[in-house]
Amino acid sequence: MAAAPEPGVHILVDGDACPVKEEIYKVARRYAVPVRVVTNSYYRVPAEPLITKVVVGAGFDEVDDWIAEAAGARSIVVTADILLADRCVKVGSVVLGPTGRPFDAASIGNAVATRALMADLRAMDQTSGGPPPFSKTDRSRFLSALDQAIVRLRRTIA
Template identity: 65%
Template sequence: MSESFQPITIYVDADACPVKPEIYRVAERHGVKVFVVSNAFMQVPQSPLIERVVVSAGFDAADDWIAERAGRGAVVVTADIPLASRCVKAGAEVIGPTGKPFTEASVGMALATRNLMEDLRAMGEVSGGPKPFSAKDRSVFLSALDVAINRLKRAGFGN
């Protein structure tokens, strides 16, 4: 299939994703297909553009499903840094729920930071998790998703 006829697709790592309603709105506006991937049944809007995918409860089953399909012309929404790394390497646009894009340049540092924080937590040096999700994060995410879809359209992807 030639690239100019390859549709844009959004893959959502949905289990802990706080921006699903925003993704649905942007997808409807752009006419883009969304796959909402989770380990358990999840309500999604009735729309031909939105498809629920329930994978097995196996460790990383949702990540593997997304990573096997993500590539050029795809936007992946995830906070999971190893998944983000796999998808960036496959050529996908990857955005965190706070709107932070993952790139070749940033994903290596994000993985290193994640591993360091994991080690520090295991040693009891660090407690607590990420800061609470904010309205500003939601707004930045909406803008980043719009930018990613428009960039793909300019690159010849689309419906």
């Protein structure tokens, strides 16, 4: 049985294409950390008090805007969107990619630059394909990173 949630500590999920939602729910239950899955489409989330679905409009960047406005120093944000990660890092959030890759002040600048470079290469037809397939190793790395992020965040808040 999970402990009572700690005030303010929460997980915000960029939910439209997140491959690790079940892993997030599993870790959140263990630590009794509330989760908000933010999306601009309707789909099911577990009917549990700790898990909330937030559906925003379908406009460009509405999910990102909602998450960026809700994020703060007591937030763990899960996203593969580099520009959203950048916005959340700037307000002090802990930010993880779905593969467990952490984004922080030291790494986000390089990630934004790489994203821009890849966009330019795609525009010039100099690259094809996308990221490698999501693997069991990615899933495991994410579980470990989320677990560590919750523990670290709780220590800094205590």
